Amino acid sequence: MQLFFLISGYLLVQSADRRRWAPFLAGRAVRILPCYWVALCAAAWMLGRPLVPAGADEVLDYLASVFALGHLRPYGLYRFDSLFVSWTLTIEWTWYLGLPLLAWAAARSGRPVRFWCAAAIAAAVLSHLWVMAAQAGRLDGVYAEPFRRITPDPAALEALRVAFVTVAAPAQWTYFLIGALMRVAQDRVASIPVWAAVLVALVLLGDPARTAALSGTDPTVATGIGLAGLFVLALRVPAGARWLLPLHRVGDLSYPLYLLHVPVTMAIVQRVAPGPMRTALVCLGVTVAAALMHRFVELPTRAAGARLARRGPRAIIDVPTNPRGDR
Incomplete structure (x- = not known):
């Protein structure tokens, strides 16, 4: 999951606009929410889960789920999330909200590379402190009441702490900022020797449990550095390579695919007996559902989002346009 946050940081730093924050945020909303809404409705129908609140006490939780903010309302995520990946979109929203301000400050600093480097270091320190505090139970009061509303089981409460506190947005911002730094400093990143990138990736990603144990936190900043090494290798692959076309x-x-893979898989598993046929149906069902959503929902809304994002006068950071979209 952290790799996707790093990629988001890398790609979206070019989409923010210095003078018109509203078009940037509106563009992200148009890009993210329509597919999310369609997937949420389809998943609720397939899995027989609630799609609307049962009473007034669930309205705020429901609205948080509708706007992909369920990770801020644990009961809402528990009650209405039929996709089981919605929590990551909440974390993405924090990046969308913070990026324009950071990009504006970077432009004003006159030294954007140094600014983003300092921001990444600050985020790493914050993430480390947040995870340490969460693992020690010092942040349990943040969601104590919603957790009790979900379950009184102490064993389950520990799992909820990890799901909602330990991996919350402050623990993930390091990955976004590492990605942004790699984009802004792409000329310097391109000069990193391949052997160095391979070494970093192998040491820090080869044994994730050992890395987490050494750092004392999970998620850990070391994982972000290891992913950066892996990302450096990916950037060395020629964009026009034929073997990349399927990718x-x-x-x-x-x-x-990200939105639909869990609910479609669960729906098929509930209805089809184990065996090769079920595996084939899962692969086919997820692919077909994703292709239909891409064709009839994502492409039209992506075009609308791109028009909104282009309304600002110019980008905050002068980087080449990503030819394959804004994600």
């Missing part, structure tokens, strides 16, 4: 197609479907 490009998968990339086109990545957001619908």
